[in-house]
Amino acid sequence: MARGCHPCTSCVCTLYGAMVIFALSFLIFWLIFLPQELKFTVTDASLTRFDYNSTGNNTLFYNMSLNITIRNPNKKVGVYFNRIQTLSHFAKKRFSMVTLTSPPFYQGHKNTTVVGAAIEGQQLLLFKKKDVDKYDRETSAGIYSIEIKLALRVKARYGKFKTRYYKPAEKISCKLKLPLLHKSINGTASSAAQFHPTRCGNVYVIIAKYDGA
Numbered sequence: 516m517a518r519g520c521h522p523c524t525s526c527v528c529t530l531y532g533a534m535v536i537f538a539l540s541f542l543i544f545w546l547i548f549l550p551q552e553l554k555f556t557v558t559d560a561s562l563t564r565f566d567y568n569s570t571g572n573n574t575l576f577y578n579m580s581l582n583i584t585i586r587n588p589n590k591k592v593g594v595y596f597n598r599i600q601t602l603s604h605f606a607k608k609r610f611s612m613v614t615l616t617s618p619p620f621y622q623g624h625k626n627t628t629v630v631g632a633a634i635e636g637q638q639l640l641l642f643k644k645k646d647v648d649k650y651d652r653e654t655s656a657g658i659y660s661i662e663i664k665l666a667l668r669v670k671a672r673y674g675k676f677k678t679r680y681y682k683p684a685e686k687i688s689c690k691l692k693l694p695l696l697h698k699s700i701n702g703t704a705s706s707a708a709q710f711h712p713t714r715c716g717n718v719y720v721i722i723a724k725y726d727g728a
């Protein structure tokens with residue numbers, strides 16, 4: 516069998532060589548840039564309204580504001596944020612989508628940026644019995660479990676090279692425990708508990724699938 520040059524040996528070699536070169540260049544690229552994922556944290560939040568009347572017209576009235584802190588821990592990778600959207604959910608049901616209006620910005624190396632989000636309005640929501648129970652339970656505790664998902668449109672800069680804008684396939688999930696603030700007559704706000712800064716889940720934002728060119 517091993518009788519020297521089978522007609523296809525050379526093409527197998529070429530293919531194999533190409534794969535090795537590709538893997539090596541990927542490894543070198545990785546070693547040069549050492550890309551690390553961005554870190555998203557909800558550093559401050561205030562919830563002033565979260566009303567749902569299951570015997571009324573099934574409308575959720577909500578009003579909250581968030582400070583979302585984005586940290587780029589990279590030494591050699593920068594990120595352009597073209598769009599950040601917040602998708603808010605209670606009991607896995609989405610009640611709001613807000614596109615943050617801050618203009619597109621560039622986040623350089625080792626930098627931290629705070630983005631504010633005002634999420635307010637009303638939404639018709641058909642809660643099941645168990646969702647209403649959850650709402651009632653959390654209402655009496657004064658703290659609501661609200662999940663904010665962040666959808667991004669970003670591009671990365673590796674040295675002089677920029678990728679295209681892309682939307683990371685996965686959304687970043689921030690699972691918040693938001694205490695409802697009550698305004699007293701004299702104007703001071705109080706709540707049953709304090710909001711604790713919450714790290715959002717990690718997803719691949721800057722090493723996302725790259726569709727060529």
Ligand SMILES: *[C@@H]1O[C@H](CO)[C@@H](O)[C@H](O)[C@H]1NC(C)=O
Pocket residue numbers: 559560561580581582629631
């Ligand atoms: C967010 O940050 C701003 C200042 O940048 C501050 O005025 C505000 O109180 C913070 N908190 C919330 C919940 O928006």
Ligand SMILES: *[C@@H]1O[C@H](CO)[C@@H](O)[C@H](O)[C@H]1NC(C)=O
Pocket residue numbers: 568569570571572
């Ligand atoms: C809910 O809506 C119903 C019908 O509109 C009303 O009778 C009831 O008082 C409302 N409950 C609350 C807590 O607002």
Ligand SMILES: *[C@@H]1O[C@H](CO)[C@@H](O)[C@H](O)[C@H]1NC(C)=O
Pocket residue numbers: 568571572574
């Ligand atoms: C639902 O009811 C509230 C009062 O309970 C009212 O303010 C609101 O406009 C109603 N929404 C709709 C969509 O009918």
Ligand SMILES: *[C@@H]1O[C@H](CO)[C@@H](O)[C@H](O)[C@H]1NC(C)=O
Pocket residue numbers: 563578579635636
């Ligand atoms: C939401 O809350 C903010 C700050 O407390 C307030 O300025 C705004 O008027 C509220 N919006 C609604 C629709 O109640």
Ligand SMILES: *[C@@H]1O[C@H](CO)[C@@H](O)[C@H](O)[C@H]1NC(C)=O
Pocket residue numbers: 621622623624626627628
């Ligand atoms: C880092 O962020 C600060 C404020 O957040 C900004 O003033 C500065 O220009 C940024 N630096 C780079 C290199 O982007």
Ligand SMILES: *[C@@H]1O[C@H](CO)[C@@H](O)[C@H](O)[C@H]1NC(C)=O
Pocket residue numbers: 699700701702703
């Ligand atoms: C406002 O009222 C609350 C009780 O409702 C009280 O604890 C607080 O000290 C008051 N604040 C001021 C500035 O009077």
